[in-house]
Amino acid sequence: MDKLASRLRIGEKIGLGFALVGLLFVGVVWQYHQTLQSVLGDYHQLQGFELRKSLALEIEIELAAVRDAEKSFLIERRETFAGEVDQRLQTLLGKIAALAAVDQDSRQTAASLQELVTTYQQSFEAVAGAWRIMGLDENSGLQGAFRENVHRLQELSAAYNVDRLYTLLLQIRRSEKDLALRQDAAYRERVRKLLGELRQLLETSELQAAVRQQLLAELATYARTFEPYAERALKSGNIDGGKGPFRDAAHHIEAILTAYHVPNLETSVLQMRRREKDFLLRGDDSYPPMVVAIARSIRAQIAESALSDADKTLLTGLLHDYERDFLALVAQTSSIATLTREMNSAADRVAPLVKQNVDQANQVMASRVAEIDQSSQESARASLLLMSCAIVLSVVLALAITARIVRPVRQMAGLLDGLAYGRPSDHVPTISGGRDEINSMGESLNALVDHRTTFLRWWKESMDEVSARRELLGASTDEEKDEAMQDLRRATIARLQQLNAIRGRLLRHGEQVIEVAQRLQSAPGSLTAEDAKSLEHAAEGIATLFEVLAMEQVPADDSAAMPGAAPPAASG
Template sequence: MTKTIKRKFIFTSAFVFLSITTILFLNHFASQKIKLFKNVELNVSQIQSAMLMQRRNEKDFIIRLDLKYQEKFDNNFEILTKRVTTLMTLAAEADLNSELVDSMQNAFNNYKASFHKFVETHKQLGLHKTDGLYGALRAAVHRAEQEILSLEDSTLRAQMLQLRRNEKDFMLRDDPKYLVKFQNNIEKFRALLSASDHAADHKKAIATHIDDYKSKFENFVAKKDELGLDSRSGLRGTMRAEVHEAEALLEQISTQLNDVVASQVGNLATFQNLIAAVGLILGLIIIAMLSWLSFVVLKPIKDMSKTMVDAAHNSDLCARIQFNRADELGKMGAAFNEMLSRFQESIKQVSQTASELYQESQTIASNATLACDGVNQQQLNTDQVATALSQMSISIQNVAKNTNEAANSALVAQKESEDGSHLVQRASDSIMALSKSIVGASSCIQKVEQNTDQIGSVLSVIREIAEQTNLLALNAAIESARAGEQGRGFAVVADEVRTLAGRTQTATMEIQNMIEALQSGTRESVERMIESDRLSQVSVDEISKSRDALAKIVNAITLITDMSAQISSATEEQGAAAEEINTNVVEINNAALSTTAFSRKVGDASATLTQLATALNGLTQTFRV
C-alpha cells in the first residue's frame, strides 16, 4: 500500500482524536463518580434534616397537644420517604449496602406507626380538659365535690382536697407513687365518710361519686402509663427506640459512605494521575508524529519551490523537478514538469502563429478600407430616401388628422340630432297628453253645464213653491183677520211664513242669476277647450313632420360618419405603411452607419492586431525553449 501524505494525515488525526476522546471519557467517568458520592452525601444530610423535623413535630405535639402537628408530621414523613427512596437508588449506584437503607426505611415506618398510635392514645386520654378520660375524670370529681359541698363537712372537704392534690401531683410528675397515695387517701375518705353522721342517702351518693372518681383516675393513669410515664417507657419509649434505631442506621450509612468515598476518592486520585501521565505521553507522541510529518512534507515542498522560482525568474521552460516519489508531492512534480513541456510546445506554436497573424492583419486592413468607401456611398443614398419618406408621412398624418376631426364633428352632429329627435318625441307625447286632458276637461265642463241646467229646473220648482206658500200665507192672514181676536196668533205665524216665502223667492232669484253666469262661463270654457284641442292637433302634426325631418338628418350624418371612418382608416393604414418604410430606411441607414463604424473598427483592429502580433512575437523571444 502506497503511503501517501493523505493517509499519513488521516492516521495522525485519528490517533489524536482517539487520544483526546479517551482522556475525556476517563475524566468524565471520574467526575461522575465524584458527583454520585456528593449526591449520596447530600441526600444523607437531607434525610437527617427531615428526621429532625419529624422529632420536632413529635415534641411540638407532646407539648401543645395540637393535631396540626400530626399533619405536619405526615407531610414531612412523605418528604423523608422520597429522600430515602432516592438514597436507595443512589446507594445501588455507589455500591453501598442497600440492606441498611431498607432497615432504615422500616424503622421510619415503625416510628410513624408508633407516633400515630401515640396520637390516638392521647385522643382517648383527652387533648383538652373536657375531652376523653381527662374530661370524664374532671366531671366525676366535680360531681363528688358538689355533693360534699352540699353537706358543709370540712373534714370530708379536706380529705377531698388531698385526693385532688394526689391527682395533680401525678399529672405534673407522671410518678406512679402518687397513684398509691391516691388509693390510700381514698380508703381514708371512705372511713371518714362511714364514721360521719350524715344521712344514709347522702353517704351512698358520695360513695358512688368517689368510686366513679377513683375508677376514672385509675383509667387515666393506665392510659398515661400506656403513653409512657417517661421518655423510655410506653409508646414514648417505643418511638424513641425506633428513631434512635433509624439514626444509628443512618449513621452507619454515613460511615460506610465516608469509607467508600475515602477508598474511591483515593483510587480516583490515582486514576486521575494515571490519566495525566497517559495524556502527557500521548501529547509527546503526537508532537513527535507531527514533527516527522512536517519533515516528510516540508522538505520536498521546499525543493519544488526552489525549482519553480528559478524557472519563473529565468523564464526557463526547459527546467524540470528532479525527484521521484509515489505520493501527492511526486504527482505534483510530474504535473509541473508536464505543464512546462506543454508550455514549451505552446510558445513555439504561438511564435509561428504570430508571424502568420501579422501577414493576415495587413490583408484585412486593405479590405476594410474598400468596404468603408462602399458603405459611405450607400449611406448617402439612404439619407435621401429617408427624407422623402418623412415628408410623405407628415402629409398622410395631416390628412388622417383632418379626417378624424371631420368624423368627430359628424359624431357630435349625429348625437345632437338624436337628442333633438328625442326632445321632439317627448314634446309630441306631452301635447297628445294635453289634448287628452283638454278633451276630458271639456267633457267635465259639459257635465257641469248639464248639472246647472238641472239646478235651474229645481230652482223653478222652488220658486213656484215659494209663490204658493206666499199665497197660502196671505189667505191665512185674511182668515185670521176675519177670526178677530182668536186668530191673532195664527196671523202672526202666517205673517212669518210670508216673510220666509219672500226671502226664499229672493234667494232663488240670486241663485238663478249665479247659475246663469256659471252656464255662460261654462259655454265659453267649452268653446275655448275645443279650440285648444284643435290647435294641439295641429301642433302634433307639425311635430311629426319635424321628427321625420330629423330622422332623415340623422341618417345622412350617420352615412357621413361611416365614410369619414373609412377615410380615416385608409389614411391610418397609409401612414402606418409609410412609417414602416421610413423605419426600414432608417434601419438601413443605421446599419450602413454601423457597417461604416465596423469597417473603421476592423481597420483599427487590423492595425492593433499587427501591433499585437509584433508584441507577441517579441514575448515569445523572451522564453528559453
C-alpha cells in the first residue's frame, strides 16, 4: 500500500481521493435513481390497477345502458332502440379493447368479454330480426299479415250474421198469423213496428249492398201488400188462407237470409280472436291449439251452410291464411323466446366476469401495495446504509490521504528539529522510485542527514587519528606507546569502516545512474523529469562524497608535519 501510495503525487492522491468520493456519491445517486425508477414503476403499476377498475366500471355502466336499450326495444319494438343497442355495443367493445391494453390479466379477461359481447350482439341481432319478421307493430310482418286476413274474415262474418234479421222476420210472420186468427188491430200495429225495425236493421247492416237492396225491395213489397190483407182480415175476416203477395215477399226474404246465413260465424270468429289475443298477451302454449280448434269448427260451419261455393271458398281461404300466419307467428314467438334466453345468458355472464376482473385487480393491488410498502422500507434502509457507508468511507479515505501526507511531514519536522538541536539518528521512511513529493522531500532530508553524519563522523575519526598520532609521538614509556598505538589502530579501523560506507553509497549512486542510462538506451530521447532529478541527486551525492574524501588529505598532512610521526594508515 505504501509503495502504491508513493507512486502517486500529492495532487494525484487528492484527485484520486475526490474521484473515489465522487464514485461513492455517484453510487448513492445511482441507487437513488434506481429506487426512484422502482417507485415510478410501482406507481404506474398501481395506476394500471386503477385503470382496470375504472374501465371495468365503465364496462358495467355501458352494459347496463345496452340492456336498457334492449329492453326498450323488446317492449316498444322501435328501430331507434335497436340502433341505440348497436351504437352502445360498439362503445362497449371499444372499452373492452382499452381494457385489453392494460396488462396480461386484463387481456385475458377482455378476450372472454369480447367473445361474450359478440355472442350477445349476434343474439340480439337475431332477436331483432325475428321481431322484424314477426312484426314490430300490428300492421307489419306476420302480425300484419294474419291481422289483415282476420279483419277481412270478421267483415265477411258480420255480413253473414243475419240471425237478428231472421228473428225479426219470424216475429213479423207470427204477428201476421195472429192477426188472421184473432182479427185484433194490435197485431197489425205490431207488424208495422217490426217492419220498421227490420227496415232500420237492414239499412245499418253489413250485408252486401246488392243483397241489402234486394231485401229492402222485398220488404217494401211485403209492407205494401200486407196493408190490404190486414184491412180485409179486420173488417170481414176474409184472409184467403193467409196467402197473397205479402206471403211471397216474406218467402223471398227468408230465402235470401238463408242463402247468406252461417250460424254463429261472427261469434266463432270473435272467440278465435280472443284466444289469439290471449296467446299474444300471455304467451301460453295452450292457446294456439284452441285457435286451431275454433278455426276447424268455423270451417265446418261454412261447409254445412247454404252459402254459394264462391263465398265458401272465399271464407275458407281467408280462414286458412289466418291460421297459417298465426301458426307461423307462434313458431316465431317460440324462436324469439329461445333467442332471448341465449341473449340474456350471454349478457348475464358478462357482469360476473367484469366483477371477477375488478376483484382480481383489487386483490393484486392489495398484494402489490404490501410488496411496494415492504420494498420501499427496504429501499429506504438500503439508501440510508449506502449513504452512511459512503460518508464513512469518505471520512476514512480523507483521513487516510491526510495521514499519508501529514505523518511524513511530522517525521520530517522531528528530523529537522534533531538537525537543529541535536544529532539525529533516525531517517524518514521513504520508498525508492516513488513519485510522491513528500517521499522526495524525505529522500532529500535523509540524504542531508546522511551527509551531515558522514561529515561529522569523518571529521571526528580524522581528529581521533591525529590525536592518536600525537600521543604516539609524545609517548615516553612503552606503556604509553602501546596505549597510543591501540587508539591509533581503533581510529584507523573506524576510518576504514567509514570509507567502506562511502564506497557503498557511491556504488548505489552508480547503480542509479546505470539504471537511468539503461532506460535511456531502451527509449532514446525520452528522459523524464524523474530520471533527470534522479541523475541530479546521484551526481550531487557523488560530488559530496568526493568532497568528504578530499578532506582525508588535511589530517594526513598535519600528521606528517609532526616530528617522528608515523605514516598514515592505508585505507583498505
